[in-house]
Amino acid sequence: MIGRRTVLLAAAALLPAAAAAQAPQVQVAQPWARAPAGAGRSTAVYLSLRAGGTADRLIGVATPVAGMAMLHESFQDHGIARMRMVEGLDLPAGMTVTLKPGGLHIMLTGLKQQLARGGSFPLTLHFANSPPVTVTVPVLAPGASGPQTPG
Amino acid sequence: MTPRWRVRLLAASVFVLVLLVGAGGWLWLQQDQAAQLGGIGGPFALVDPAGHTVTDRDLRGRYLLVYFGYTFCPDVCPTTLTAIAGALDRLGPQAAHVQPVFITVDPARDTPKVVGQYAAAFSPRILALTGAQPAIDKVAAEYRVYVARHADDGKGDYTVDHSSIIYLMGPDGHFIAPIAADEPAKAMANDIARHLGGAAS
Incomplete structure (x- = not known):
């Protein structure tokens, strides 16, 4: 009897953790991109990612504005x-894992439309465990160096 | 001489010998490095955004910040050109003596007009140059710039690995120092200012 009760208690204790594991959520913050410095030129998206209580993995990126979106690292x-x-x-x-200039970035090539400064576009991130997250990426100046840079 | 003194003398001799060899080696390395650095740069004839030929001689009398890149570069080149633009702003009046020069390593895609638009997006002060492939190959070799084009993805897109160093050239056309290209604007401005001494107004 004691054994069974212990097992039940243990299972009850695990329930909240199991529920959290079923719906992990990665927080995506401060996305931004530089306007390409010339028609048809490539650009990059930068942002911060933060997995909650469970580790996760970014496994894919997609946007309708580019022929190809790829996670890249400059070094x-x-x-x-x-x-x-x-x-x-x-x-x-x-x-928090931050993608920033000169390191990790999401490279966009084969742009299908002009990404003008002041505009924005959607970007969807796919994760191993969490559901996909779509964010709106503001387009800053070609010479912007961070999300805080005005316009 | 007692055996103990012999040992001491031998130890002292070995010590002096090691010092001499070390100092000689160090001097030799310094000289070698200086010779290498002294060999950076050379004559070139490239094309500016208006289609006019620009040679190294046309740029004499100013300090040059020579940087090689390409306009399809998604991350590093915009980051470096942004830092150069910011560094010039921070240099204030000293910036009048400094001419940043962006030379493409991808002339097949970077026409004069394209490089001009590209550089202007970061700062109107940056002079963008391109040229025929042999002219680019020549200037890249003179600056010892490494260029390696990555395989095409089939859609005509390719990236190019390239040396990411800014070459600070003196008003006489001689190489002065490398400036790190991955520094933020403030550090880059300090780095440049350190070499400008006499040019400060």
């Missing part, structure tokens, strides 16, 4: 600027 290798495609990005529980 310096002996003074050479290189880029590599990043298959996925681990989001540790409770930690």
Whole structure:
């Protein structure tokens, strides 16, 4: 009897955690992009991601405004600027991961429409555990260096 | 001489020898580096956004900040050009002596008009240059710029790995120092100002 009660109690204790695990949510904050500095030129989206109580992984990005959206990382290798495609990005529980100029970014190529400064466009992020999140990305000046930069 | 003194003398000799070899090696490395750095830059004839030829001689009398990139560059080039524009703003009157020059490593896609629009989006002060592929190859070799085009994705899109160093050239056309391209504007302005000494107004 005691054994069964203990098991039931343990199961009850696990319930809230199980419910949280079923609906993890990644918070996406401060998305922004630079207006491409020329017609048809590529650009990049930057933002912050924060997984809640459960670790997650960014596994895909999509936007109707670009032929291709890819998670990319710029890095310096002996003074050479290189880029590599990043298959996925681990989001540790409770930690903020920031995509910013000169490092991780979402590269947009083959733009289907002009991304003019002052405009915005939708971007959908896909995660391994959480449901997809769609955010509105404001388009800042080509020379913007962060989400706080005015216009 | 007692055996103990012999050991001490030997130890002292070895110590001096190591010092000499070390100092010699250090000097040699410094010289080698200086020779290499001294060899950066050279004559070029490129095309400005208006379609006019611009040579290295046309730019004498000003400090140059020479940066190589390409307009399809989604992240690093905009970041660097933004920092250069910000650094010039911070240099104030000193900026009048400094001419930033953006040279494309992708002349196939970067026509004079395109590079002009691109650079102007960051700052009207940046002179954008392109040219025929052999002219670009020549100037890239003179500045020891590494360029590697990545495979085409089939839709004509490709990225280019390239040296991301800003070359500070003196008014006489000689190389002065590399400026880190991944610094924020403030640090870049300080870095540039340190080398401008005599040009401050």
